[in-house]
Amino acid sequence: MSLFVTELRRLGKRRLTRLMLVLLLVGLATVATAFSFSSHKLSPDVVAAAQAESDAQYKRSVEDWKRTVTDCEAAQARGEQTEERFGPNCGKDYQPQPEMFDPKWNLPYQFDFRAEFPTFIAVFAGAVALFAFIVGASFVGAEWNTGGMMNLLLWRPRRLAVLGTKLAALLTTVLGVTVVLGALWTAAFWLIGTSRGTTAKTTAGVWRSIGLDGLRAVALVLVVGAVAFALASLGRHTAMALGAAVAVFAISEIGIRIAVGVLSVPFGERYVLSTYAQSWFMKQAELFDYDTCQFAKGACEPAKYVVTWEQSALVFGVGAVAALVGAFWTMRRRDIS
Amino acid sequence: MSAVLEIEGLRKTYRSRKRGVRHALDGFDMRVEAGQVHGFLGPNGSGKTTTLRTLLGLIRPNGGRMAILGQELPHALPTVAGRVGAIVESPQFFPHFSARDTLGLLAQAGELPRQRVDEVLELVGLRDRAGERVKTYSLGMKQRLAVASALLKNPKLLILDEPANGLDPGGIREMRGLMRGLAESGMTVVLSSHILGEIQLICDSVTIISLGRRVAFGPVEEVLAAHSQGTVRVRLEAVSDLPQAAETLTRSGIRVATSEADHLMLSGVDKPAEVSRLLAEQGLYVSELTPVAVDLESVFLELTATAPVPGQHRQVDQSAKVDQTGTAGGWGA
Ligand SMILES: Nc1ncnc2c1ncn2[C@@H]1O[C@H](COP(=O)(O)OP(=O)(O)OP(=O)(O)O)[C@@H](O)[C@H]1O
Ligand SMILES: [Mg+2]
Numbered sequence: 001m002s003l004f005v006t007e008l009r010r011l012g013k014r015r016l017t018r019l020m021l022v023l024l025l026v027g028l029a030t031v032a033t034a035f036s037f038s039s040h041k042l043s044p045d046v047v048a049a050a051q052a053e054s055d056a057q058y059k060r061s062v063e064d065w066k067r068t069v070t071d072c073e074a075a076q077a078r079g080e081q082t083e084e085r086f087g088p089n090c091g092k093d094y095q096p097q098p099e100m101f102d103p104k105w106n107l108p109y110q111f112d113f114r115a116e117f118p119t120f121i122a123v124f125a126g127a128v129a130l131f132a133f134i135v136g137a138s139f140v141g142a143e144w145n146t147g148g149m150m151n152l153l154l155w156r157p158r159r160l161a162v163l164g165t166k167l168a169a170l171l172t173t174v175l176g177v178t179v180v181l182g183a184l185w186t187a188a189f190w191l192i193g194t195s196r197g198t199t200a201k202t203t204a205g206v207w208r209s210i211g212l213d214g215l216r217a218v219a220l221v222l223v224v225g226a227v228a229f230a231l232a233s234l235g236r237h238t239a240m241a242l243g244a245a246v247a248v249f250a251i252s253e254i255g256i257r258i259a260v261g262v263l264s265v266p267f268g269e270r271y272v273l274s275t276y277a278q279s280w281f282m283k284q285a286e287l288f289d290y291d292t293c294q295f296a297k298g299a300c301e302p303a304k305y306v307v308t309w310e311q312s313a314l315v316f317g318v319g320a321v322a323a324l325v326g327a328f329w330t331m332r333r334r335d336i337s
Numbered sequence: 338m339s340a341v342l343e344i345e346g347l348r349k350t351y352r353s354r355k356r357g358v359r360h361a362l363d364g365f366d367m368r369v370e371a372g373q374v375h376g377f378l379g380p381n382g383s384g385k386t387t388t389l390r391t392l393l394g395l396i397r398p399n400g401g402r403m404a405i406l407g408q409e410l411p412h413a414l415p416t417v418a419g420r421v422g423a424i425v426e427s428p429q430f431f432p433h434f435s436a437r438d439t440l441g442l443l444a445q446a447g448e449l450p451r452q453r454v455d456e457v458l459e460l461v462g463l464r465d466r467a468g469e470r471v472k473t474y475s476l477g478m479k480q481r482l483a484v485a486s487a488l489l490k491n492p493k494l495l496i497l498d499e500p501a502n503g504l505d506p507g508g509i510r511e512m513r514g515l516m517r518g519l520a521e522s523g524m525t526v527v528l529s530s531h532i533l534g535e536i537q538l539i540c541d542s543v544t545i546i547s548l549g550r551r552v553a554f555g556p557v558e559e560v561l562a563a564h565s566q567g568t569v570r571v572r573l574e575a576v577s578d579l580p581q582a583a584e585t586l587t588r589s590g591i592r593v594a595t596s597e598a599d600h601l602m603l604s605g606v607d608k609p610a611e612v613s614r615l616l617a618e619q620g621l622y623v624s625e626l627t628p629v630a631v632d633l634e635s636v637f638l639e640l641t642a643t644a645p646v647p648g649q650h651r652q653v654d655q656s657a658k659v660d661q662t663g664t665a666g667g668w669g670a
Contacts (some may be wrong), residue, residue, distance in 0.1 A: 006445040015433055147429030150395060151486065154423050155447045157394045300341040335396035 003156060007136065016138050021177065024131045028181065032188045039111035039196040049107035058101040059157035065096055101260050111197030114206050117189050118213050122281045125217035132174045132225030133245065139170055140229050141238025150336055163331045167229055167324075175224045178218050186210075216280060216309075223320045230323035234330055248273065264291070267305040272316075280312040339407070342369040342392070347401035349387050349549075360397070363549035369527055369542075372574040374520045375638035376536040376557070379546035380643045381604050382653045385529045386426045388546070389498050393423055406493060419447065422492035427502060428439045428483040436463055436482050439471060440489060447490055457485040460515070462508075463474040477501035477577065484512070495519065495526045501535060513539050547641040547656045564636040565605040572599065572625035573616070582621050589615050591652040594639055600625070604639070 011017055040046065072090035075082050082090060143149045143166075156162050193199035231241035252273040258270025267287045269275045279285035285307040293300035357436040362384045369375040377384050381453055392395045392403055394414045403410040405417050408564040428437050440454045458467045461481040471479065480503045501509050509532075516526050516539050530536055536543065536557075543560060545553040553560055573582055576599055583593045583601055591612065595601040606612060613623050638644035 001446045003446050006442050010442055010446070013434065014655060142431065146431045148431045150425070150442065151430070152429065152446060153395065154393055154421075155418065155426075155443055157411075157418045310517075335390075337390065337395065 003165045004169055008173065011135075011169055011173050013141055014139065014204070017135050017173075020131050020135055024127060024181070027127055031123065032185070032192070035111070036192045036196055038109060039192060040108035041196050042107060042110050043197070045326060046107065047103070049317060050103040054101040054103040058096060058098055061096040061101075065091070065094070111192055113189060113193035113197060113199040114202050117210060120185070120189055121210070121213045121217050124182065125220050125281070128178050128181065128217070128221045129224040131177070131243070132221045133228040136170050136174070136225040136228035137232040137241035138238045140166055141232035141241060144233065144236035145238065156275070156336075159331050160328055163233065163328060167226065170225060170229055171222055174221060175218065178221050182214055182217065189197050195308045213281070220280060222279075223316050227320050227323050229326035230320075231329040234323070266291070266303070268307060270307055275307055276312040276315045279307040280309050280316070284308050339371050340368050340404075341371045341406055342527065342559065343404045344368070344388070344392070346669055347388065347391065347403065348399045349384075349391060349396065350399045356508070360549050362391070364401070365546065365549055366551050367544050367554070369525060371525055372520060372523055373541040374516050374526045374528060374539050376540035376543035378533065378536065378543055378637055379544070380641050380653070382581065383546045383641075383656065384549040385546060386498055389423070389425055389496055389529065392496070393421070393425065395425070413537070419490060420493040421496065422487035422490050422494070423496035424483040424498060424500060426498045428486070430471045430482065433468055433470055436467050436474075436485070437467040439482065440486060443486055444489060450491060452492070453489060457488045458550045460488060461485040462511070477505055477508055480504055493524065495524055497526065498529045499531070500528065501530055501532055508537065508579045533612045533632070533637055535632045543633075545637060545640055548654065548658050550659050552640045552657055552659050560636060561631065563631065564604070564631055568594070568602065568604050568629050568631055569606050569609055569612065570625065570627045570629050571601045571603060571612060571623060574624050578621050580661045581614055581619070585619050586612065586614060587619070591615075595644060602629075
């Protein structure tokens with residue numbers, strides 16, 4: 001227990017942890033603030049103005065249309081060829097209709113909490129996952145690299161317990177940060193919804209779904225933190241985790257994408273990691289194979305491949321477990337110098 | 338007296354695909370009695386740090402047995418760790434924490450009271466600089482912090498790998514006093530160092546290691562006595578006769594320890610008159626024949642065979658290799 005508290009304190013004392021926390025806060029606050037300016041509440045005035053504008057637009061285009069028809073008929077009377085300039089029958093069949101001027105299109109953007117907040121949960125999860133990665137990797141990486149780990153082992157020789165406690169301290173901290181910031185994030189968007197958007201139809205069911213999305217976000221953040229920790233511990237250097245992340249990103253997002261493109265593997269994106277991140281949040285990711293379509297024969301349903309969130313859980317879970325097992329195994333075996 | 342530290346037949350082998358096998362420790366033995374200040378000496382790369390790391394559970398040995406405070410290692414390490422304070426070869430600390438934070442975190446991990454941190458900071462003379470980041474410390478200040486971290490748990494056994502590294506003369510003298518005081522209070526200290534004058538001043542006993550094996554051990558006076566016994570300096574009337582004299586003596590079974598420009602140092606001479614007679618028979622006349630008292634440094638150089646030879650550059654790993662069965666010189670406990 002004393003070791004756990006010590007490690008929490010060590011993590012909190014680190015400058016990088018504090019710096020990253022500040023950056024995370026500033027980043028999230030900036031996104032929320034900037035977004036709040038882009039949303040406008042649809043008050044009756046605004047709606048009425050939009051209605052008036054579309055009425056006016058309708059009137060104007062009917063007048064334009066009438067003038068064109070008159071011009072065309074005059075030209076016909078002069079015996080000119082009009083098909084090309086005015087279309088068949090002087091465009092008389094194309095009278096503007098009122099439903100073509102929906103006042104909706106003249107409305108400013110309004111944030112809809114119920115429909116759009118889930119996307120912002122994913123944005124939040126991405127930002128906090130980055131935080132978890134950097135803090136997790138450097139927490140153990142710097143310890144290895146500066147000899148702090150060796151010093152600690154002179155006091156606490158049970159290596160697995162030491163590494164496990166450090167991991168627990170990291171995950172506790174990351175969890176705390178995620179929960180607190182997640183609550184603030186939700187509150188901020190609820191506030192944007194009530195003051196500058198709409199929070200209509202936010203039923204208990206909607207909240208439950210938002211809660212589940214939140215849990216997904218927390219799980220992703222913890223997995224990312226644990227993987228970063230494991231990689232940095234395996235390589236005994238912070239840079240190892242960052243390097244591995246860059247390598248995986250390059251191989252998965254660029255290398256595999258190009259390879260499956262060249263080889264025209266059907267549903268090649270199912271080998272790309274970001275597909276799984278996407279399906280983790282959206283409950284599933286749908287991949288289409290347009291090569292099965294012959295558009296010349298008309299509309300076509302392309303072949304579909306669905307990546308479910310369960311598959312994502314499996315992929316990320318297996319990856320995280322492999323990295324952690326590797327880290328703990330080498331911790332047990334390797335000489336420390 | 339009971340042994341606080343016992344090592345028997347310790348082996349550590351490093352394997353690399355390119356350079357093959359290196360026996361860093363090759364059947365090494367060591368024994369330290371309670372309440373002693375014990376010097377651990379050996380040339381560069383002889384295996385001192387490897388021994389201490391193995392003892393502290395940082396590296397795995399390939400064979401042999403170790404015990405601290407009567408408990409078998411590495412099995413009992415978690416139980417004895419609280420009673421062993423150690424620094425291992427220029428210890429490093431997280432550079433952005435202050436000395437007080439560094440020690441505070443260690444004390445917390447070891448469940449020690451906080452005021453202990455200030456006590457050891459005072460002891461090593463870092464009191465007024467304890468709030469500054471370790472990054473800004475000088476070499477000697479880092480070394481003092483390391484000593485402080487080892488003293489923090491008020492250990493029964495204190496293991497210090499080159500603690501004087503980087504200390505100023507005042508610091509070295511202070512360290513000497515500190516060790517003495519600690520030993521008097523019942524602490525056992527194992528000290529590895531290359532400053533042999535220092536070791537001779539503060540240590541009760543020593544172990545000398547060369548190429549991963551023990552070459553000598555025992556109380557300092559015994560080690561010195563065993564080697565100053567029969568050490569004589571010989572000068573001849575004609576300096577040019579020295580090589581011939583060396584050859585004559587070697588042929589008659591007398592050991593020529595070193596050949597200097599104007600004299601020979603012989604060791605293991607029982608009767609100096611014998612030397613005089615042997616040389617006179619060859620028409621070589623002795624102008625001086627004096628028994629000399631040697632210091633630890635000369636004994637060390639002789640035992641490890643690392644004395645510099647004019648015109649040669651000795652490489653590391655070029656030192657005395659003893660066979661497994663006996664110790665060089667055949668003395669000791
Ligand atoms: N990780 C390692 N891999 C390979 N060889 C090693 C390793 N660590 C130490 N050695 C070798 O083991 C031998 C003993 O090294 P050690 O550090 O114990 O020497 P030392 O007695 O402490 O020397 P010094 O007086 O220079 O500190 C050396 O030959 C060294 O090269
Ligand atoms: Mg060393």
